[in-house]
Amino acid sequence: MRKIFKGLAAALVLVVVLTVLGVGVDGWRLYRNAVEQTGIEQAVEQVRAQEGYTPLDQLPALYPQAVVAVEDRRFYDHNGVDPIAIARAVWVNLRTGSLAEGGSTLTQQLAKNLYFTQEKKFTRKVAEVFTAWDLERRYTKDEILELYINSIYYGEGYYGICSASRGYFGKDPTEMTDYECTLLAGVPNAPSVYAPTVNPDLAAQRQRQVVDSLVDTGCITEQQAQEILAGE
Structure with missing residues (x-):
């Protein structure tokens, strides 16, 4: 009996690993397809070209502070993805049996605004992560915050x-x-x-x-x- 349970446990772990890997690969493909159709720089310039685009230094100082404080207070410390926020979101979602909490950073939300739909799917979340890392490599934190505020x-x-x-x-x-x-x-x-x-x-x-x-x-x-x- 113990061998049977061990075999079932091993099979379950394998299924989970393969599922996670599959979602990761699909998310990577979604990200690559998105940025190949519209490059990061092109997507950013489309936002900056919009009527009324407001640079960060032309906003009241309290406004960007308020956005970061309430939406992503570790914004200036993470690399586009916040493991603490993700862990909290996973815990909440497990308790509620839903995808109510996303754990998305401001950079991930910008990535979603630039490329993806609001549909709550794991593949899309993975694509957001890859896009967020891409944005963080190319732009400063203040530039990302400015783009977020002007596109949300x-x-x-x-x-x-x-x-x-x-x-x-x-x-x-x-x-x-x-x-x-x-x-x-x-x-x-x-x-x-x-x-x-x-x-x-x-x-x-x-x-x-x-x-x-x-x-x-x-x-x-x-x-x-x-x-x-x-x-x-």
């Missing part, structure tokens, strides 16, 4: 920070207040849920999470947080 979806048909700021606040992003920065930074996580024109109460709750993340990462003090939320 903010709900209500708004893509990129300029379109979102004009659409929600009627102003260019250079003119956003700290209150508006923290409100908008929380939207891309779930645009259909956190768009301030759709669910103002949920948008405010998400804004509180953004502000708390800024406090946790030492970007602002608790007093500054209270002033921001009060619109001061």
Whole structure:
């Protein structure tokens, strides 16, 4: 009986290994096909050529800080993939029996915006990883963050920070207040849920999470947080 169990265990391990290898190979192929059709530099230039593209140094300083704090606080330390975030996502997904958590970094999200669909498949996630590594080899962290901010979806048909700021606040992003920065930074996580024109109460709750993340990462003090939320 023990030999039977050992044989079954070995067979199960083999199946898992072959499945993982298969997904890895398919993900690599998806990545290669994507970048062969549209090169990394070409895809990046398409984003930069869009109307309203806003360089990082023209944004209020708090906005990119808020994005990193709430979305990917180890952004400046990882190489495009965050093992800690992936481990956390795997644990959550195992507990819930879903793919609710992705563990994607800002670089992976940029890769998805440039090349892939929103469909939650392991093959696509692997392709994202290869593309993220490619982006990290070619561009600085600030360039990647700038591209992300200018390409992410903010709900209500708004893509990129300029379109979102004009659409929600009627102003260019250079003119956003700290209150508006923290409100908008929380939207891309779930645009259909956190768009301030759709669910103002949920948008405010998400804004509180953004502000708390800024406090946790030492970007602002608790007093500054209270002033921001009060619109001061």
